Amino acid sequence: xxxxxxxxxxxxxxxxxxxxxxxxxxxxxxxxxxxxxxxxxxxxxxxxxxxxxxxxxxxxxxxxxxxxxxxxxxxxxxxxxxxxxxxxxxxxxxxxxxxxxxxxxxxxxxxxxxxxxxxxxxxxxxxxxxxxxxxxxxxxxxxxxxxxxxxxxxxxxxxxxxxxxxxxxxxxxxxxxxxxxxxxxxxxxxxxxxxxxxxxxxxxxxxxxxxxxxxxxxxxxxxxxxxxxxxxxxxxxxxxxxxxxxxxxxxxxxxxxxxxxxxxxxxxxxxxxxxxxxxxxxxxxxxxxxxxxxxxxxxxxxxxxxxxxxxxxxxxxxxxxxxxxxxxxxxxxxxxxxxxxxxxxxxxxxxxxxxxxxxxxxxxxxxxxxxxxxxxxxxxxxxxxxxxxxxxxxxxxxxxxxxxxxxxxxxxxxxxxxxxxxxxxxxxxxxxxxxxxxxxxxxxxxxxxxxxxxxxxxx
Numbered sequence: 001x002x003x004x005x006x007x008x009x010x011x012x013x014x015x016x017x018x019x020x021x022x023x024x025x026x027x028x029x030x031x032x033x034x035x036x037x038x039x040x041x042x043x044x045x046x047x048x049x050x051x052x053x054x055x056x057x058x059x060x061x062x063x064x065x066x067x068x069x070x071x072x073x074x075x076x077x078x079x080x081x082x083x084x085x086x087x088x089x090x091x092x093x094x095x096x097x098x099x100x101x102x103x104x105x106x107x108x109x110x111x112x113x114x115x116x117x118x119x120x121x122x123x124x125x126x127x128x129x130x131x132x133x134x135x136x137x138x139x140x141x142x143x144x145x146x147x148x149x150x151x152x153x154x155x156x157x158x159x160x161x162x163x164x165x166x167x168x169x170x171x172x173x174x175x176x177x178x179x180x181x182x183x184x185x186x187x188x189x190x191x192x193x194x195x196x197x198x199x200x201x202x203x204x205x206x207x208x209x210x211x212x213x214x215x216x217x218x219x220x221x222x223x224x225x226x227x228x229x230x231x232x233x234x235x236x237x238x239x240x241x242x243x244x245x246x247x248x249x250x251x252x253x254x255x256x257x258x259x260x261x262x263x264x265x266x267x268x269x270x271x272x273x274x275x276x277x278x279x280x281x282x283x284x285x286x287x288x289x290x291x292x293x294x295x296x297x298x299x300x301x302x303x304x305x306x307x308x309x310x311x312x313x314x315x316x317x318x319x320x321x322x323x324x325x326x327x328x329x330x331x332x333x334x335x336x337x338x339x340x341x342x343x344x345x346x347x348x349x350x351x352x353x354x355x356x357x358x359x360x361x362x363x364x365x366x367x368x369x370x371x372x373x374x375x376x377x378x379x380x381x382x383x384x385x386x387x388x389x390x391x392x393x394x395x396x397x398x399x400x401x402x403x404x405x406x407x408x409x410x411x412x413x414x415x416x417x418x419x420x421x422x423x424x425x426x427x428x429x430x431x432x433x434x435x436x437x438x439x440x441x442x443x444x445x446x447x448x449x450x451x452x453x454x455x456x457x458x459x
Contacts, residue, residue: 049252052170056453058243059166060159069155076148083140089129097121097316117317128332129308136300143293150286157279160447167443167453169242173235174253175436179429180228186425187221189400193417194218196408205410213414217421258435260386261442267376270449274372277450281368284361291350291357298350301343304335368448375441375448382438389427389434396420396427 060066097119104116130137194214200206233250240249265273275281312327336343403420406412443453 049254051254052167052256053454055170055239055243056163056166059162063158063162066155066158066162069151069158073148073151073155076144076151080141080144080148083137083144086130086137086140087134089127092126092128093123094126095121095123119317121316123314123316125312127310130305131308131331132304132306133300136297136303139293139296139300143290143297146286146290146293150283150290153279153282153286156450157283160279160450160452163452164443164447166239166242168440169235169239170253171436171439171443173232173239173251174255174258175432176228176232176235177253178432178436180225180232182425182428182432183221183225183228185428186421187218187225189421190214190218190221193404193407193414193421197414200410203410206414210414213418217418256439258439260383260435260438263376263379263383263442263445265376265449267373267380270376270445271369271372273449274368275365278368278372278448279450280364281450284357284364288354288357288361291354295347295350295354298343298347301336301346304333306334307332372445372448375445379438379441379445382434382441385434386431386438389431393424393427393431396424400424 098121100116100118100120103114103118105112105114194211197206197211197214201208201211236251236253237248239253240251241247245251308329309332310327310329313325315324315326400420400423403412403417407414407417446453
């Protein structure tokens with residue numbers, strides 16, 4: 001296989017491989033499957049081009065995993081409200097009815113006075129206000145809020161991941177599309193070279209075999225164009241699948257400003273922002289807070305439970321010596337003095353969970369720092385690579401121009417022209433790949449710092 005053949009195979013598939021390798025490494029979230037969201041994107045793609053922002057919005061809309069995580073947040077917020085309501089007085093009604101085997105009566109002279117009717121009962125209205133448990137309830141509510149905050153952070157983490165995977169797929173499709181355009185340009189240039197060669201052959205300045213050599217190269221360039229266009233189509237359809245659209249849906253992608261945006265932060269600044277804003281760090285902090293509060297909630301069971309109670313009671317068939325209505329206000333006291341170590345074991349377990357959460361938080365923060373530094377270095381290297389590929393492209397462009405001038409004058413061979421065209425095509429592909437690879441690593445750095453990817457503003 002010649003150098004040109006190797007470049008054909010490589011450039012035709014690299015657009016898909018750029019995104020596919022990242023997805024395999026990170027694990028792409030499941031695509032949206034709700035018909036409404038898919039219909040909106042399908043309509044927009046048929047009526048107008050799809051932008052990076054609209055692709056991300058469609059991927060986030062009704063994503064199954066995101067919807068599942070959102071429901072966990074709703075459940076955590078509901079649990080917080082439920083525990084908060086325990087601070088306030090509880091109002092309840094209780095009652096009972098008894099049917100006895102006989103009436104109990106007392107004889108007074110000639111009359112019999114019932115002491116207990118055969119059917120008796122009472123209805124109580126009870127108001128109970130906890131007193132000693134108010135502090136424990138406050139700790140419990142704070143723990144619930146920390147759990148809800150952790151759920152929100154996990155939801156935000158999933159949103160960032162879905163948006164990044166979509167942006168990477170969009171850039172991969174644009175890269176494959178641009179490589180197809182490079183291949184088409186190479187074919188057009190070889191067409192022009194072939195026409196010039198035929199003129200030189202008619203003038204006796206070039207043998208017929210050189211025309212045949214250029215025709216072979218033109219056929220190879222056409223094959224390369226077809227392979228590149230097929231790769232671009234596959235990349236667009238892969239993006240459509242990620243958006244939850246039916247297989248085979250065609251998208252028209254809007255070009256973005258592919259000039260390299262600056263990193264904007266130093267390595268240490270990126271790490272500091274990631275420690276503060278990245279969802280994993282927020283999850284670890286919320287989990288640690290919830291675990292610490294769990295110890296306080298467990299220890300509250302050591303103390304007595306005191307509550308204020310007010311009861312109004314209505315008796316059914318109270319009898320001649322009873323009262324139909326009564327009420328009282330009192331204090332209820334309940335203290336578990338011995339439970340064979342149950343509460344102590346629960347407190348020990350809560351403390352172990354607290355230590356575990358603190359160790360996990362420290363480990364997560366270290367991982368966040370390591371990952372962010374790696375992402376920053378990758379983006380920094382990718383940006384530096386742009387300068388190298390730009391210099392190579394400029395040199396290849398000038399070399400191809402000189403060889404074209406020499407060839408038009410009959411001073412260059414077809415081999416020299418073909419080599420110059422191959423070098424220019426390879427340099428152009430390298431520049432395209434480097435440009436989009438930098439954008440992907442730039443967005444990966446944004447993800448590492450806890451930010452949703454956005455269309456870059458070139459500099």
